[in-house]
Amino acid sequence: MTDFLEIYGRQIAQAAGTHLYYVLLSVAIAFAVSLTLGILLSRAPRWANIILPLLSLFQTVPGIVFIGLLFLAIGIVPATIIIALAIYAIFPILKNTYVGIIEVDESYREAAKGCGMSALQALIRVELPLALPAIISGLRMSLVYTVSWAVLAAMIGLGGLGDLIFAGISSNNNALILAGALPAALMAILCSLGIDLLRGILIPRPLRRDVL
DSSP: OHHHHHHHHHHHHHHHHHHHHHHHHHHHHHHHHHHHHHHHHHTOHHHHHHHHHHHHHHTTSOHHHHHHHHHHHHOSSHHHHHHHHHHHHHHHHHHHHHHHHHTSOHHHHHHHHHTTOOHHHHIIIIIHHHHHHHHHHHHHHHHHHHHHHGGGGGGGTOOSTHHHHHHHHHHTOHHHHHHHHHHHHHHHHHHHHHHHHHHHHHSOGGGOOOOO
């Protein structure tokens, strides 16, 4: 193990840092877009019936195909992989945000209105807090998936842990494959645990529930 770290330790650290940068930035962008769009769609459910199925189609497009198309349009720049990952990361958060808001019991909205809250105040103080368990569940799903999707950055020479995995596959070097695969798996687990910790901090126990 010591020899393994001596040989690959620095390379793993650099690749993991690049990988994590892609994941966190793309998911942050996806979260901002999804939260905004989810709120808007909750006010226009007819549009949701059109937009959500269309966005779900992106989930069926192989990642390497989509990244390849962006590569042709943009070139070998970090924005290529970040845009691709952000688009893939949007759907789980958006769907859960939309579902979480529309499933808030109407009696809570009426109570907020009865207390003199504006529509914006009701959204911020009532609807979003009640929808938060669903939103965070979508965020966890998106974050964990993006850790695995980010491996594809190596296919167009943009680094990350995929560099080690693909180098190991091409050279039949199991150590290199493990040097990329194990940190990626550990990153996914830590991201999931981090979201669980955030969930425990933000959501009171009576409101906790998982929405897939």
